[in-house]
Amino acid sequence: xxxxxxxxxxxxxxxxxxxxxxxxxxxxxxxxxxxxxxxxxxxxxxxxxxxxxxxxxxxxxxxxxxxxxxxxxxxxxxxxxxxxxxxxxxxxxxxxxxxxxxxxxxxxxxxxxxxxxxxxxxxxxxxxxxxxxxxxxxxxxxxxxxxxxxxxxxxxxxxxxxxxxxxxxxxxxxxxxxxxxxxxxxxxxxxxxxxxxxxxxxxxxxxxxxxxxxxxxxxxxxxxxxxxxxxxxxxxxxxxxxxxxxxxxxxxxxxxxxxxxxxxxxxxxxxxxxxxxxxxxxxxxxxxxxxxxxxxxxxxxxxxxxxxxxxxxxxxxxxxxxxxxxxxxxxxxxxxxxxxxxxxxxxxxxxxxxxxxxxxxxxxxxxxxxxxx
Amino acid sequence: xxxxxxxxxxxxxxxxxxxxxxxxxxxxxxxxxxxxxxxxxxxxxxxxxxxxxxxxxxxxxxxxxxxxxxxxxxxxxxxxxxxxxxxxxxxxxxxxxxxxxxxxxxxxxxxxxxxxxxxxxxxxxxxxxxxxxxxxxxxxxxxxxxxxxxxxxxxxxxxxxxxxxxxxxxxxxxxxxxxxxxxxxxxxxxxxxxxxxxxxxxxxxxxxxxxxxxxxxxxxxxxxxxxxxxxxxxxxxxxxxxxxxxxxxxxxxxxxxxxxxxxxxxxxxxxxxxxxxxxxxxxxxxxxxxxxxxxxxxxxxxxxxxxxxxxxxxxxxxxxxxxxxxxxxxxxxxxxxxxxxxxxxxxxxxxxxxxxxxxxxxxxxxxxxxxxxxxxxxxxxxxxxxxxxxxxxxxxxxxxxxxxxxxxxxxxxxxxxxxxxxxxxxxxxxxxxxxxxxxxxxxxxxxxxxxxxxxxxxxxxxxxxxxxxxxxxxxxxxxxxxxxxxxxxxxxxxxxxxxxxxxxxxxxxxxxxxxxxxxxxxxxxxxxxxxxxxxxxxxxxxxxxxxxxxxxxxxxxxxxxxxxxxxxxxxxxxxxxxxxxxxxxxxxxxxxxxxxxxxx
Numbered sequence: 001x002x003x004x005x006x007x008x009x010x011x012x013x014x015x016x017x018x019x020x021x022x023x024x025x026x027x028x029x030x031x032x033x034x035x036x037x038x039x040x041x042x043x044x045x046x047x048x049x050x051x052x053x054x055x056x057x058x059x060x061x062x063x064x065x066x067x068x069x070x071x072x073x074x075x076x077x078x079x080x081x082x083x084x085x086x087x088x089x090x091x092x093x094x095x096x097x098x099x100x101x102x103x104x105x106x107x108x109x110x111x112x113x114x115x116x117x118x119x120x121x122x123x124x125x126x127x128x129x130x131x132x133x134x135x136x137x138x139x140x141x142x143x144x145x146x147x148x149x150x151x152x153x154x155x156x157x158x159x160x161x162x163x164x165x166x167x168x169x170x171x172x173x174x175x176x177x178x179x180x181x182x183x184x185x186x187x188x189x190x191x192x193x194x195x196x197x198x199x200x201x202x203x204x205x206x207x208x209x210x211x212x213x214x215x216x217x218x219x220x221x222x223x224x225x226x227x228x229x230x231x232x233x234x235x236x237x238x239x240x241x242x243x244x245x246x247x248x249x250x251x252x253x254x255x256x257x258x259x260x261x262x263x264x265x266x267x268x269x270x271x272x273x274x275x276x277x278x279x280x281x282x283x284x285x286x287x288x289x290x291x292x293x294x295x296x297x298x299x300x301x302x303x304x305x306x307x308x309x310x311x312x313x314x315x316x317x318x319x320x321x322x323x324x325x326x327x328x329x330x331x332x333x334x335x336x337x338x339x340x341x342x343x344x345x346x347x348x349x350x351x352x353x354x355x356x357x358x359x360x361x362x363x364x365x366x367x368x369x370x371x372x373x
Numbered sequence: 374x375x376x377x378x379x380x381x382x383x384x385x386x387x388x389x390x391x392x393x394x395x396x397x398x399x400x401x402x403x404x405x406x407x408x409x410x411x412x413x414x415x416x417x418x419x420x421x422x423x424x425x426x427x428x429x430x431x432x433x434x435x436x437x438x439x440x441x442x443x444x445x446x447x448x449x450x451x452x453x454x455x456x457x458x459x460x461x462x463x464x465x466x467x468x469x470x471x472x473x474x475x476x477x478x479x480x481x482x483x484x485x486x487x488x489x490x491x492x493x494x495x496x497x498x499x500x501x502x503x504x505x506x507x508x509x510x511x512x513x514x515x516x517x518x519x520x521x522x523x524x525x526x527x528x529x530x531x532x533x534x535x536x537x538x539x540x541x542x543x544x545x546x547x548x549x550x551x552x553x554x555x556x557x558x559x560x561x562x563x564x565x566x567x568x569x570x571x572x573x574x575x576x577x578x579x580x581x582x583x584x585x586x587x588x589x590x591x592x593x594x595x596x597x598x599x600x601x602x603x604x605x606x607x608x609x610x611x612x613x614x615x616x617x618x619x620x621x622x623x624x625x626x627x628x629x630x631x632x633x634x635x636x637x638x639x640x641x642x643x644x645x646x647x648x649x650x651x652x653x654x655x656x657x658x659x660x661x662x663x664x665x666x667x668x669x670x671x672x673x674x675x676x677x678x679x680x681x682x683x684x685x686x687x688x689x690x691x692x693x694x695x696x697x698x699x700x701x702x703x704x705x706x707x708x709x710x711x712x713x714x715x716x717x718x719x720x721x722x723x724x725x726x727x728x729x730x731x732x733x734x735x736x737x738x739x740x741x742x743x744x745x746x747x748x749x750x751x752x753x754x755x756x757x758x759x760x761x762x763x764x765x766x767x768x769x770x771x772x773x774x775x776x777x778x779x780x781x782x783x784x785x786x787x788x789x790x791x792x793x794x795x796x797x798x799x800x801x802x803x804x805x806x807x808x809x810x811x812x813x814x815x816x817x818x819x820x821x822x823x824x825x826x827x828x829x830x831x832x833x834x835x836x837x838x839x840x841x842x843x844x845x846x847x848x849x850x851x852x853x854x855x856x857x858x859x860x861x862x863x864x865x866x867x868x869x870x871x872x873x874x875x876x877x878x879x880x881x882x883x884x885x886x887x888x889x890x891x892x893x894x895x896x897x898x899x900x901x902x903x904x905x906x907x908x909x910x911x912x913x914x915x916x917x918x919x920x921x922x923x924x925x926x927x928x929x930x931x932x933x934x935x936x937x938x939x940x941x942x943x944x945x946x947x948x949x950x951x952x953x954x955x956x957x958x959x960x961x962x963x964x965x966x967x968x969x970x971x972x973x
Contacts, residue, residue, distance in 0.1 A: 049896055050896065051893050051894050051896060054890055054893050054894045055894050057890075058890060058891075058894060332961075335958065335961070335963060336961075336963070339958075339962075339963040339964070344968070350893055354889065354901070354905065355948070355950075355951055355954075356947050356948060356951050357902060357905050357906065357908075357909060357946070357947055357948035357951065358902065358947075359898045359899055359901075359902045360893060360898040360901060360902070361898070362893060362896055362898055363893075363895065363896015363897060363898050364896055364897060364898045364899055364900075365896075365898025365899060365901075365902075366898070
């Protein structure tokens with residue numbers, strides 16, 4: 001319930017502001033404070049005809065020029081290598097489908113976030129192949145068999161047993177080989193009449209690649225302590241599978257693959273991810289860019305419901321003006337296509353009008369006088 | 374068995390590699406084999422490599438035997454008496470040249486005291502690690518290495534006496550300092566290179582202080598009195614060259630005063646300095662656009678038919694004249710032939726350059742600066758002894774650059790000037806500064822070089838002591854007179870009708886993309902339009918087909934080549950570059966139709 005004195009501002013100011021006034025001001029002064037806040041709020045709004053996009057572009061571009069020269073790498077720190085600095089900014093703004101280093105920040109539910117079993121959990125997330133579960137492959141040349149000596153410690157971490165491994169192998173090898181359990185270990189032999197050593201070697205290599213557990217796509221895991229809690233950093237990303245896990249806090253876990261976020265969590269999440277990823281780069285570089293500039297960029301990239309990069313295939317191709325599109329890369333393509341369909345340029349934006357040497361419809365060029373005849 | 378390679382190719386095997394290497398070296402020192410040969414034993418490959426090829430970088434060192442250098446006091450005495458030359462020492466095997474390969478097998482000592490029996494060579498002097506120019510920097514071992522490089526780079530750009538025969542030379546773009554002086558603080562290299570025969574700077578008095586903020590950010594303040602007494606005056610020489618070229622069909626250029634009929638004839642005034650041979654006379658005072666060498670060329674495009682026509686006899690003006698903003702005095706005229714036997718005329722123009730705001734100066738320590746202000750002598754600060762500095766240098770240039778050598782030179786030169794002697798500041802081997810300081814103290818000055826100074830304008834005593842002393846200053850060849858450029862209106866390009874580019878063509882200063890963006894960001898839309906009005910045109914456009922129509926100025930009629938005469942035609946204002954673009958669209962087969970709308 002809003003205070004009596006604040007009623008007239010409902011709808012004119014954000015509710016969070018009203019709430020703050022109510023909570024922090026003594027009742028006697030509420031009216032006066034509200035009036036001042038409202039004035040301040042109105043003043044901080046951007047006026048019509050302000051070139052917000054251009055100001056954003058300059059505000060991001062100018063510190064970007066300082067960035068190129070100092071892309072540091074943190075040597076020796078126990079974190080994985082992630083694309084940083086300008087290359088990362090370009091990657092985000094281009095909305096690349098295949099980013100150079102995928103990572104996830106996996107947050108954990110209680111009680112695990114306090115550090116309980118983090119290593120085990122991490123191992124469960126990591127994509128594991130036979131290669132890492134088997135201690136030793138030995139080929140028995142006489143009997144044409146492969147002995148697999150399993151790493152029992154790893155198996156218990158992954159909640160597997162030799163029986164289960166046998167089943168996985170049988171399924172994967174699709175009955176081309178015979179798998180027998182010998183105590184803790186396995187014995188693999190070829191099925192069929194033609195048996196030779198060559199085939200056995202090939203089989204061995206095939207077995208090494210077989211997926212036994214963990215989450216596909218996650219090639220490295222690293223449990224890290226961030227402030228008071230433990231989180232798991234990964235190389236590689238698979239949001240869908242990771243979010244399904246019981247011990248994962250799905251509300252905070254993120255990936256740095258914006259396209260994946262868009263696919264799994266939707267465009268609003270993708271917009272937020274763009275903002276946060278950009279902000280992270282900007283902040284680690286020790287630069288100071290207002291979030292609202294990044295928000296504007298994220299909005300332009302996501303407003304169509306699809307994630308579009310600031311490239312000639314993305315946002316730029318959406319421009320209404322032929323001339324504006326032609327002035328940004330591949331002019332011939334745009335001009336020919338426009339002439340085929342007979343496109344009309346209404347000269348509503350900046351670039352076209354600069355080309356024609358006409359006043360730009362912004363700032364002082366936006367206002368017109370209409371006279372009565 | 375060890376393999377032996379000569380210049381990289383295998384020649385044979387030897388049994389005793391140490392003996393072999395030793396023999397080669399001894400034989401070379403004796404003069405038995407070529408002095409330019411170097412030998413190296415490569416341990417990791419177990420092979421001996423002998424090099425005689427050209428292009429190896431080699432350096433001279435003193436040979437050491439059993440920890441004793443072969444160069445003795447006797448040698449040095451003989452050298453002083455000119456009884457011995459450097460080459461004699463090399464021939465005697467006292468000095469030898471090592472290349473990078475042989476150096477690997479040698480143990481060098483920097484100083485004689487460091488010698489042990491293991492050492493094979495002794496460095497001639499630590500100074501040899503520096504190049505000729507870097508060794509000219511005083512107290513080089515007391516400065517940051519980056520500044521040493523910058524300091525030596527700056528010295529290469531200094532004006533001075535660049536050649537003794539400058540009067541009979543035709544150099545392109547050279548500067549000559551009028552009254553160069555020997556540096557008070559000098560190095561041994563100054564002596565070796567006869568620097569006092571061709572100095573390139575002047576000893577001036579420097580005060581390290583601020584003055585009204587006109588020496589911020591590497592600018593310096595100059596005393597007007599010093600300039601009037603001739604400080605840093607220089608002459609700038611520039612030639613004008615014309616050649617009588619031959620063209621096909623026996624036609625050729627002609628150096629003469631052009632006829633009035635000639636195409637492109639300037640005004641009679643422009644040719645006023647030319648004598649009968651079409652060349653200017655020496656000591657003529659010339660300004661921009663004045664013709665220096667009169668020349669006419671045959672018409673440009675001559676088809677065989679035209680050769681006999683009357684029109685083709687009209688020649689084309691191609692005289693050499695002074696460019697925009699240039700001026701000077703004709704110094705020297707030279708008539709000669711070039712390689713092809715064509716007549717060649719060269720005229721040297723001279724221009725006196727008095728220091729002005731923006732001219733560049735430097736000390737020898739990489740502390741360059743431009744003149745920020747020229748102060749009348751009466752307004753300059755002065756010391757309690759009445760000394761007025763020539764230059765005021767900002768103290769902010771010192772801490773971050775760490776040019777300690779600059780401060781040392783200042784004290785050194787002050788002492789030298791007062792004691793009437795030169796101060797040796799050779800890198801690694803300078804006169805100790807403490808000794809110099811004591812001498813300064815004995816001369817009746819503070820040993821730290823500071824003095825009490827008075828404000829030249831108010832006469833008040835300056836609250837702090839000021840670091841004042843002498844220093845060798847160089848005038849660099851970058852002078853504003855060669856660089857200043859501004860334009861309000863001027864020549865335009867034929868194709869785009871936009872202003873030309875560059876100072877030589879009196880071009881405009883480009884307002885680029887990013888500069889344009891700042892206008893947009895400020896919302897100053899009409900200012901932006903005005904800035905881009907340089908190629909503004911008005912074109913008549915047909916209302917029905919939307920293309921540019923023809924305006925026949927003879928009949929004063931406009932008609933559309935597509936729609937005929939009975940259409941509405943309106944004038945549209947646009948940039949000429951856009952009109953060009955529309956034309957290019959048409960060449961692409963694209964129909965750019967303009968739909969007109971009333972602006973109001």
